[in-house]
Amino acid sequence: xxxxxxxxxxxxxxxxxxxxxxxxxxxxxxxxxxxxxxxxxxxxxxxxxxxxxxxxxxxxxxxxxxxxxxxxxxxxxxxxxxxxxxxxxxxxxxxxxxxxxxxxxxxxxxxxxxxxxxxxxxxxxxxxxxxxxxxxxxxxxxxxxxxxxxxxxxxxxxxxxxxxxxxxxxxxxxxxxxxxxxxxxxxxxxxxxxxxxxxxxxxxxxxxxxxxxxxxxxxxxxxxxxxxxxxxxxxxxxxxxxxxxxxxxxxxxxxxxxxx
Numbered sequence: 001x002x003x004x005x006x007x008x009x010x011x012x013x014x015x016x017x018x019x020x021x022x023x024x025x026x027x028x029x030x031x032x033x034x035x036x037x038x039x040x041x042x043x044x045x046x047x048x049x050x051x052x053x054x055x056x057x058x059x060x061x062x063x064x065x066x067x068x069x070x071x072x073x074x075x076x077x078x079x080x081x082x083x084x085x086x087x088x089x090x091x092x093x094x095x096x097x098x099x100x101x102x103x104x105x106x107x108x109x110x111x112x113x114x115x116x117x118x119x120x121x122x123x124x125x126x127x128x129x130x131x132x133x134x135x136x137x138x139x140x141x142x143x144x145x146x147x148x149x150x151x152x153x154x155x156x157x158x159x160x161x162x163x164x165x166x167x168x169x170x171x172x173x174x175x176x177x178x179x180x181x182x183x184x185x186x187x188x189x190x191x192x193x194x195x196x197x198x199x200x201x202x203x204x205x206x207x208x209x210x211x212x213x214x215x216x217x218x219x220x221x222x223x224x225x226x227x228x229x230x231x232x233x234x235x236x237x238x239x240x241x242x243x244x245x246x247x248x249x250x251x252x253x254x255x256x257x258x259x260x
Contacts, residue, residue: 084178089197096204099223101250109205114170115196119185128202135166136240137218139194141203143175144183146212152230157189161237172199174212217248225250 099105110129117123131137140156142149153171156162162169172194173180180195194202206216206226217225217233219240225248227233236246 081178084176084181084195086176086178088176089200091197091200091204094201094204096201098208099205101223101225103223105205105218105221105223109202112198112202114194114198114202116170116192117181117184117195118192119181119189121181121185131168132221134168135220136168136237138162138167138169139172139202139206139216139218140169141172141174141207141212141214141216143173143212144179145175148228149212150187152213152215153189154187155230156234157191159234159237161234162191164237164241166241167237170194172202174199174203174210219248224248 105128110127110132112128113125114128115123115125138156140149140153142153144150156169161167169191170193171184171189171191177195180193184193200210203210206223207214213228215225215227215230215233216223217227225233227249229249233248236248239246
């Protein structure tokens with residue numbers, strides 16, 4: 001077997017799969033006329049071309065399940081298009097006025113329904129007003145392909161400062177819904193994640209366009225900061241909880257624009 005090259009293996013495989021072509025090749029092994037000699041050389045490239053095509057199709061189908069099927073992997077059957085359809089949300093028609101730093105959150109925003117998914121696979125819909133009694137609300141906008149976004153969320157988690165009962169920290173996923181749950185499960189983020197149309201509507205209160213990246217800080221119901229490097233702000237979380245009058249860093253760096 002070691003002495004057989006790739007093309008020889010392809011020939012043997014295709015002889016088994018397509019015996020008619022094999023028979024044609026065998027019967028023309030010892031041609032008696034120049035015409036038959038020409039026929040002998042034709043099937044071999046054809047066989048190899050068919051083998052490559054079959055190999056490509058097999059590889060593609062095994063890597064890309066049919067629409068609606070649930071891929072089975074490390075996170076089980078939670079990533080499926082039936083539960084999380086591939087929907088591109090268009091919120092351009094919504095009349096939402098962008099907030100400025102220092103403004104209070106309007107009542108219409110507090111009334112927004114939030115679709116939350118958890119690493120264990122369950123989900124729920126709650127209103128933002130459910131968190132109105134929190135001293136500090138943090139929205140971290142992210143996507144699975146955005147490395148700085150992921151690093152930001154994991155920096156918050158590693159700090160240990162977001163586990164206080166007077167804080168709600170929400171990663172806000174601004175990409176196709178089906179991508180979020182398998183990712184947060186794999187990364188073992190022990191917190192809910194906001195998905196769905198409400199994620200995009202929420203962002204419109206703070207951004208000019210849909211984008212991954214950036215953290216919104218809400219203190220006592222007031223929009224205090226939109227920051228991209230949160231190292232200094234994270235350190236100030238205990239001071240915020242104590243009621244100290246702190247100044248949060250806020251940057252104008254452009255986020256990663258989502259064009260798909």
